[in-house]
Amino acid sequence: MDRMPAWADAILVPLISLLLAALLSALVILAIGENPVEAFRLMVDGALMRSTGWGYTLYYATNFIFTGLAVSVAFHARLFNIGGEGQATLGGLGVALVCLYLPWPHWTLALLGASLGAALFGALWALIPAWLQAKRGSHIVITTIMFNFIAAAFLNYLLVNLMKPAGQMDPATEIFPAATHLPTFQDMFATEASPLFRGAPGNVTFFLALLACVAVWLLIWRTRLGYEIRALGHSESAARYAGISPVRIIVITMLISGALAGLMGVNTAMGEAERLVLNATEGAGFIGIAVALMGRNHPFGVFLAAILFGFLYQGGAELALWTSIPRELIVVIQALVILFTGALDNMVRMPLERVFAARRRRARRTPAE
Amino acid sequence: MNFTKTLLGASAALALSAGAALADPALIYDLGGKFDKSFNEAAFNGAQRWAEETGGSYRDIELQSEAQREQALRRFAEAGFNPIVTTGFSMSTPIDNVAADYPDTKFVTIDGFVDPEAHPNVKSILFAEHQGSYLVGMMAAMASETGTVSFVGGMDIPLIRKFACGYAQGAKAVNPEIEVISNMTGTTPAAWNDPVKGSELTKAQISQGSDVVFAAAGGTGIGVLQTAADEGILSIGVDSNQNYLHPGSVLTSMLKRVDVATYDAMQAGADLETGVEVLTLAEDGVGYAMDEHNADLVTEEMRTAVEEAKASIVAGETEVHDYTSDDSCPALTF
Numbered sequence: 001m002d003r004m005p006a007w008a009d010a011i012l013v014p015l016i017s018l019l020l021a022a023l024l025s026a027l028v029i030l031a032i033g034e035n036p037v038e039a040f041r042l043m044v045d046g047a048l049m050r051s052t053g054w055g056y057t058l059y060y061a062t063n064f065i066f067t068g069l070a071v072s073v074a075f076h077a078r079l080f081n082i083g084g085e086g087q088a089t090l091g092g093l094g095v096a097l098v099c100l101y102l103p104w105p106h107w108t109l110a111l112l113g114a115s116l117g118a119a120l121f122g123a124l125w126a127l128i129p130a131w132l133q134a135k136r137g138s139h140i141v142i143t144t145i146m147f148n149f150i151a152a153a154f155l156n157y158l159l160v161n162l163m164k165p166a167g168q169m170d171p172a173t174e175i176f177p178a179a180t181h182l183p184t185f186q187d188m189f190a191t192e193a194s195p196l197f198r199g200a201p202g203n204v205t206f207f208l209a210l211l212a213c214v215a216v217w218l219l220i221w222r223t224r225l226g227y228e229i230r231a232l233g234h235s236e237s238a239a240r241y242a243g244i245s246p247v248r249i250i251v252i253t254m255l256i257s258g259a260l261a262g263l264m265g266v267n268t269a270m271g272e273a274e275r276l277v278l279n280a281t282e283g284a285g286f287i288g289i290a291v292a293l294m295g296r297n298h299p300f301g302v303f304l305a306a307i308l309f310g311f312l313y314q315g316g317a318e319l320a321l322w323t324s325i326p327r328e329l330i331v332v333i334q335a336l337v338i339l340f341t342g343a344l345d346n347m348v349r350m351p352l353e354r355v356f357a358a359r360r361r362r363a364r365r366t367p368a369e
Numbered sequence: 370m371n372f373t374k375t376l377l378g379a380s381a382a383l384a385l386s387a388g389a390a391l392a393d394p395a396l397i398y399d400l401g402g403k404f405d406k407s408f409n410e411a412a413f414n415g416a417q418r419w420a421e422e423t424g425g426s427y428r429d430i431e432l433q434s435e436a437q438r439e440q441a442l443r444r445f446a447e448a449g450f451n452p453i454v455t456t457g458f459s460m461s462t463p464i465d466n467v468a469a470d471y472p473d474t475k476f477v478t479i480d481g482f483v484d485p486e487a488h489p490n491v492k493s494i495l496f497a498e499h500q501g502s503y504l505v506g507m508m509a510a511m512a513s514e515t516g517t518v519s520f521v522g523g524m525d526i527p528l529i530r531k532f533a534c535g536y537a538q539g540a541k542a543v544n545p546e547i548e549v550i551s552n553m554t555g556t557t558p559a560a561w562n563d564p565v566k567g568s569e570l571t572k573a574q575i576s577q578g579s580d581v582v583f584a585a586a587g588g589t590g591i592g593v594l595q596t597a598a599d600e601g602i603l604s605i606g607v608d609s610n611q612n613y614l615h616p617g618s619v620l621t622s623m624l625k626r627v628d629v630a631t632y633d634a635m636q637a638g639a640d641l642e643t644g645v646e647v648l649t650l651a652e653d654g655v656g657y658a659m660d661e662h663n664a665d666l667v668t669e670e671m672r673t674a675v676e677e678a679k680a681s682i683v684a685g686e687t688e689v690h691d692y693t694s695d696d697s698c699p700a701l702t703f
Binding site: 056059060149152153155156157160164166167168169170171172198199201268272273275277278279280282313316317320321326327330331 | 400402403428430431432433434435436437439440441443444445458459461462467470480481482524525526527528556557558693694695696
């Protein structure tokens with residue numbers, strides 16, 4: 001009865017939250033003596049008005065799409081996977097092993113192989129927490145976050161002791177062979193006359209992320225497995241009564257979730273750095289939670305939210321470059337957006353629901369004038 | 370703000386004639402951040418000193434993500450900044466990727482190495498951290514009464530092992546029987562800024578008998594030095610002179626003159642000489658800090674011994690093993 005129309009739920013609520021976050025950020029910027037209008041203009045100009053800016057925005061967005069999808073798939077089964085960070089770390093390792101130790105004739109095949117490697121490693125990293133949750137009832141939030149640290153330590157050990165070329169200071173693998181380098185937007189769209197996307201890290205993996213969005217949509221709403229995942233998420237006892245095995249669904253959902261998070265490694269390791277660096281995920285696994293929340297666990301919402309966070313990251317970089325707004329404050333601005341769109345969602349939603357309910361009541365009282 | 374507007378407007382034009390209009394230097398800090406009281410802050414201090422002495426201005430950025438490394442290099446180069454000074458070894462690969470696109474811009478990588486044959490517009494500045502650590506290791510061993518000294522590293526990477534290995538060699542040169550405990554704070558970049566964990570490690574080392582602790586851990590070292598002061602043992606700072614943090618408790622600081630390297634690069638400006646430069650004890654690129662805060666802690670005997678060792682290392686008579694030369698350490702196992 002007191003439900004809002006779908007468009008208000010999906011668009012109006014996030015939009016108002018965003019405006020509130022922007023307003024508060026403007027006040028913060030004002031308080032440290034910078035001009036918020038200039039700052040916003042700089043962010044838009046740097047992230048959206050130049051092709052290179054788009055190259056960066058979409059690069060970050062690609063990461064967030066993968067981790068956001070990972071979180072939302074798990075959410076549909078009411079599993080809170082906060083281990084995207086660790087699964088993406090292991091995904092990166094999968095990419096590195098595939099690219100370094102297998103001979104690839106062409107990047108298309110390498111992309112296929114690396115995606116499989118990334119998904120496999122990410123899925124395996126989610127398997128143990130999934131099994132512990134399904135069989136032993138160990139809470140997935142605790143186990144997945146602990147696995148993040150194990151993943152970081154494991155990768156550190158491998159890079160420092162085994163995979164680092166001798167004599168190199170940086171704990172990173174050697175550069176992947178040239179045949180595995182993915183085409184960047186520059187390679188794809190730039191011509192002699194118009195050098196688009198110069199130096200930007202955005203690459204073909206972005207389209208892989210778009211495919212993943214479609215695939216997740218198909219999975220959740222158009223397959224039997226997706227139905228079972230949602231059924232389990234709504235009520236475990238009802239799902240059990242309907243003959244759905246919770247153990248099976250929990251494990252499968254987490255495997256899919258881990259695989260999606262792992263795919264992020266293709267973008268960072270193969271697309272951008274063209275080698276595996278220690279700090280490749282840098283928090284994208286956690287941003288994925290905010291992206292999923294904001295995107296209402298729908299692939300299209302995740303896509304839009306990921307673009308927004310990509311814009312915030314790239315715009316934040318522009319602010320850091322050309323103003324004296326300190327780095328910590330840029331994090332504050334990003335955090336405000338997460339806070340308002342994620343945690344404080346009900347603050348906007350409930351008054352809005354009341355407004356819509358009041359309008360509906362009035363409409364009922366005066367029918368068809 | 371007007372300045373930025375002109376900059377952005379002009380950046381496209383400047384890309385073609387890089388270095389022609391603006392020749393201010395730029396400084397890029399590594400992920401640890403500008404005010405880490407240690408490595409990056411040393412670069413900031415050098416740049417500040419240059420700005421104050423010459424009245425010049427420079428632009429700096431604290432990186433937030435890996436992808437920003439190349440981005441910051443390109444944007445600064447396109448805007449005509451010259452030279453572009455960077456801190457941290459992680460910048461060497463991005464510079465390697467970018468340098469050829471901006472042949473008129475000089476890049477400086479402090480702690481990183483870029484092949485000078487491939488990129489004639491890059492200067493790599495390296496430090497002999499093992500030599501400086503050797504000297505403070507000697508001082509630690511001479512100051513220790515329990516026969517146990519310790520080391521707290523930041524992230525477990527080869528560079529930090531180089532510090533630890535030099536330190537252990539110095540300590541064992543004074544007292545072959547000495548026990549050297551070594552702990553790393555963590556395996557993620559968070560280990561550079563975790564003073565609480567640093568404090569815990571120090572307490573654990575004290576319970577194992579250590580009475581001198583050397584911190585090479587960026588911001589984490591603040592917790593190590595604090596705990597050492599609270600628990601009444603001696604500590605050794607790193608990179609910048611940290612003696613002032615706890616007078617009477619910080620025995621000395623292993624200086625790595627990142628500030629001087631930054632100052633010199635900015636001073637030279639666009640005419641900077643490129644190539645590879647290794648700053649050792651001989652150039653005072655590394656060393657140990659003496660000031661009024663630790664004058665009472667360092668005995669005459671220590672100073673003489675350390676100065677002798679320094680002369681001997683400079684003369685090439687004493688060889689300090691560099692961990693990164695073969696990824697192994699004769700004095701310490703990791």
